[in-house]
Amino acid sequence: MSNSTSISEEASVSSEMRAHDFSKSLSSLFTPITPPHHQQQQQEPQPKSKKKRSQPGNPDPDAEVIALSPKTLMATNRFVCEICNKGFQRDQNLQLHRRGHNLPWKLRQRSSKDGARKRVYVCPEPTCVHHHPSRALGDLTGIKKHYSRKHGEKKWRCDRCSKIYAVHSDWKAHVKTCGTREYRCDCGALFSRKDSFITHRAFCDALAEENARLIAANTDASAAATMIPTTINPPLLHHPLYHSSSSSYSLPNPNPNPSPYQLKPEGPSRSLLHPYYLHHLQTTTTSSSSSPHLSATALLQGASTMDPITTSSAAGAAGGGQRGCSMSDAGDPSAWPRSDNLTRDFLGAVAGETGEEELLSLTGALGLDLVTAASRDRRDHSKRFAGFPPVTETWGDR
Amino acid sequence: MDTLFRLVSLQSSDQQSSFNSSRTSSSSRSSKANHQLFHHPFQNQQELDKYREECGNNYHLCVDEDFSSSSSSKHLQPHLSTPPTAATTTTASTTHVLFELADFSFPPDLNIDFASPSSSSSAAGGGGGRWAAQLLLECARAVAARDSQRVQQLMWMLNELASPYGDTEQKVASYFLQALFARLTSAGPRTLRTLAAASDRTCSFDSTRRTALRFQELSPWSSFGHVAANGAILESFLDAAAGGGGSPQPQRLHILDLSNTFCTQWPTLLEALATRSADDTPHLSITTVVSSASPSAAVQRVMREIGQRMEKFARLMGVPFKFNVIHHAGDLSELDLDRLDLREGGSALLAVNCVNALHSVSPAGSRRDLFIAALRRLQPLIVTVVEEEADLQPASAGDGGGEEGEEGFLKVFRESLRFFSAYFDSLEESFPRTSNERLALERAAGRAVVDLVACPAAESAERRETAAGWSLRMRAAGFAPAAFSEDVADDVRALLRRYREGWSMRSAEEADDPGGAAPGIFLAWKDQPVVWASAWKP
Numbered sequence: 001m002s003n004s005t006s007i008s009e010e011a012s013v014s015s016e017m018r019a020h021d022f023s024k025s026l027s028s029l030f031t032p033i034t035p036p037h038h039q040q041q042q043q044e045p046q047p048k049s050k051k052k053r054s055q056p057g058n059p060d061p062d063a064e065v066i067a068l069s070p071k072t073l074m075a076t077n078r079f080v081c082e083i084c085n086k087g088f089q090r091d092q093n094l095q096l097h098r099r100g101h102n103l104p105w106k107l108r109q110r111s112s113k114d115g116a117r118k119r120v121y122v123c124p125e126p127t128c129v130h131h132h133p134s135r136a137l138g139d140l141t142g143i144k145k146h147y148s149r150k151h152g153e154k155k156w157r158c159d160r161c162s163k164i165y166a167v168h169s170d171w172k173a174h175v176k177t178c179g180t181r182e183y184r185c186d187c188g189a190l191f192s193r194k195d196s197f198i199t200h201r202a203f204c205d206a207l208a209e210e211n212a213r214l215i216a217a218n219t220d221a222s223a224a225a226t227m228i229p230t231t232i233n234p235p236l237l238h239h240p241l242y243h244s245s246s247s248s249y250s251l252p253n254p255n256p257n258p259s260p261y262q263l264k265p266e267g268p269s270r271s272l273l274h275p276y277y278l279h280h281l282q283t284t285t286t287s288s289s290s291s292p293h294l295s296a297t298a299l300l301q302g303a304s305t306m307d308p309i310t311t312s313s314a315a316g317a318a319g320g321g322q323r324g325c326s327m328s329d330a331g332d333p334s335a336w337p338r339s340d341n342l343t344r345d346f347l348g349a350v351a352g353e354t355g356e357e358e359l360l361s362l363t364g365a366l367g368l369d370l371v372t373a374a375s376r377d378r379r380d381h382s383k384r385f386a387g388f389p390p391v392t393e394t395w396g397d398r
Numbered sequence: 399m400d401t402l403f404r405l406v407s408l409q410s411s412d413q414q415s416s417f418n419s420s421r422t423s424s425s426s427r428s429s430k431a432n433h434q435l436f437h438h439p440f441q442n443q444q445e446l447d448k449y450r451e452e453c454g455n456n457y458h459l460c461v462d463e464d465f466s467s468s469s470s471s472k473h474l475q476p477h478l479s480t481p482p483t484a485a486t487t488t489t490a491s492t493t494h495v496l497f498e499l500a501d502f503s504f505p506p507d508l509n510i511d512f513a514s515p516s517s518s519s520s521a522a523g524g525g526g527g528r529w530a531a532q533l534l535l536e537c538a539r540a541v542a543a544r545d546s547q548r549v550q551q552l553m554w555m556l557n558e559l560a561s562p563y564g565d566t567e568q569k570v571a572s573y574f575l576q577a578l579f580a581r582l583t584s585a586g587p588r589t590l591r592t593l594a595a596a597s598d599r600t601c602s603f604d605s606t607r608r609t610a611l612r613f614q615e616l617s618p619w620s621s622f623g624h625v626a627a628n629g630a631i632l633e634s635f636l637d638a639a640a641g642g643g644g645s646p647q648p649q650r651l652h653i654l655d656l657s658n659t660f661c662t663q664w665p666t667l668l669e670a671l672a673t674r675s676a677d678d679t680p681h682l683s684i685t686t687v688v689s690s691a692s693p694s695a696a697v698q699r700v701m702r703e704i705g706q707r708m709e710k711f712a713r714l715m716g717v718p719f720k721f722n723v724i725h726h727a728g729d730l731s732e733l734d735l736d737r738l739d740l741r742e743g744g745s746a747l748l749a750v751n752c753v754n755a756l757h758s759v760s761p762a763g764s765r766r767d768l769f770i771a772a773l774r775r776l777q778p779l780i781v782t783v784v785e786e787e788a789d790l791q792p793a794s795a796g797d798g799g800g801e802e803g804e805e806g807f808l809k810v811f812r813e814s815l816r817f818f819s820a821y822f823d824s825l826e827e828s829f830p831r832t833s834n835e836r837l838a839l840e841r842a843a844g845r846a847v848v849d850l851v852a853c854p855a856a857e858s859a860e861r862r863e864t865a866a867g868w869s870l871r872m873r874a875a876g877f878a879p880a881a882f883s884e885d886v887a888d889d890v891r892a893l894l895r896r897y898r899e900g901w902s903m904r905s906a907e908e909a910d911d912p913g914g915a916a917p918g919i920f921l922a923w924k925d926q927p928v929v930w931a932s933a934w935k936p
Contacts, residue, residue, distance in 0.1 A: 160892070160895070162885070162889045162892035164888070193896055195621070195625075195666050195893075196611075196614065196615050198665045199611060199614065199662055199665045200611060201665070201711070202664075202668070202707060202708065202711040203662075203665075203704070207710050207711060207714065
């Protein structure tokens, strides 16, 4: 490739070096912003971190390390057509373009068979983590984007918020979602602005003490878990725990569509479930985003989505430390067709019976069908719990 | 309805009742009450009759022409010139009153004010012009000149027109009239205490939260300063933490929060700290100082609840957090800052956040300078100052807060009028038509106005200064301005975009004073700077 020939003089790292020599000497707490396309090379020991997914830039130890100059990385359109002077970022594209001019063209094949090693790239910026070969990035496009993002000038700005981006595609991706996201608090209030949502959330009545305590306890395990895919739900439904505790209560017509959220059962059986819960987390974190930004925001939303189910149960449960839920499920709250009042009243009325709690929590999660079905039972329950202080009072913050 | 005046009621005369019939409901209510107002200044019934005779007839004629435009069957009279001249022929005794009116060209002013039909107000006389400002200034001048007759006339007229539930002009008129009345009767501090007690009775965490959050949702008045200050604090902390090479040990930030916004500033800072990195979130301690002349149990309850919520929220966000509330009775300058353990034994970086706090320090003597010097001694990493832009310092520079003369009073009055008119105007346009939160905010502003107009400056906690004034003090104490970074400026601009039209941001640097008379940024409402935010470093 003409790429390598032009940069070979700039390559400062000889192929003698092996990436893995450096791996042990580096701490691996670097968290990039959102480089989803960085390839995960196999690496020996997983770096110790709270994130379950490995850090990008852990290349194949046998790969050839290439260092490009900043100029090269930032350059665009290095390949120019001699006829029309159109610039291309890649030689391949230029060749294809030359076909249009009826010029002789040749597409080079990627010579991966004949011992040409995998190429990985290091960042030329000395202060950057990716400057070391052990943290080289595997993709040329990747290193270019990385360099622009971290060390380049941010030229693209979002209109709505004040975020600026160096890479055009990052900016485009952001503009698509900026302002379209809505924030919903437990109490039902809907916000289009993040800051007013945060401030509201901080003082909202629906902020649960026990929930937070459990979050703190589970932070190590659950920090990375934000999005749980829907496929988890069926296994949870059939968890033997439910069967054992649902003796008196028959689950009416389970909704075949699993809810977007994975519901963590709670109650005195929490200790029992804990290992299960942790196990779940470890298996389901592959799709979680690595961005701390997202996880923190998801913490807010995750708590909010979980709260309606768990708040009432905890309010009813003795000791108050019965929260089983965590921040792990932050699905899209707006996708959940729940009726707050109905759910809350319903669950609040049944507080005190932990066995039923779990099921009722579950029914709440499974959609309105169950809620309405269960509400029929609510009237019976509410009679029994007439003396119970109205839970809705404590967190109806409309 | 009109709770401003609680004096013994007078019996209404026939004239007044016929007067009343031609009015709309809002002012008729107030007109019943307004007679109560004038019970006090009158020495005896004789004077009262004479007054009624003088003013009642003529005002009946004059005012009827103009003020009952919306309800009476009479056509809207564009000019007032004919009725007074017609009235002058009625009785000789009334002439001097009208001459007085004519002397300072009262009617023509009124013409301009009331001729333009009001679009939103239903009350009689609520004009499209700035009648409140004009009338109030005239009244203030009369008060300063101790012209009791004119004062009575103007106050009577204002009372007719004013209402705390009307449009902006009526509200401004109402609260300033209350303050002027308190000044006249030398009941400033007492009125203030009564009003404060009344608001305390209804004060609760819920109401406070609702008011504060709604205000921030609808108006950038307070969130402007919050965003700017948070940005400055966070950036300076991160720079210091990174520069100091403190990566092995987790950083600790301690914020001394002197503000009146009930900690609504901090959730966004907590979120910013949390989202920066999930692994090494710095430890945040906040020491909030709530100072008031008379500490109230309600405020203590509110702060306790706020503290609990903040702690829960911080736990939710995963930020190690510590929260302290200090209730300080008395002037802020008397607070002993060294006892607060602000540096946590030397391991924490200190940031001081002053939102509307500096102006609560009494302007008497050199208290403000001493207080700022005390802040300087703390050697904070950064001091953020957010203040409202108004020059309400007592005019006498030497005394710095003694009894102000007439000029001083007029200056403060004029400036308060300007500032609070802008404030009320912005509230009116930001909030919906009926809003309890806005009413609470307006009442709080009304209390501030009473303090400014009717109470001595030395005990006042509302004597704001301009950005230039504060900058001088900060510099004198040894602080240097720290400009807001482009990121923070962008954040503020983005913030303003989320609100309605009318708000703008501008830099405080004067073009003609490149040394930077006033660093920082202004929030402007209809191009009038109202809030100033700045950052300072030792």
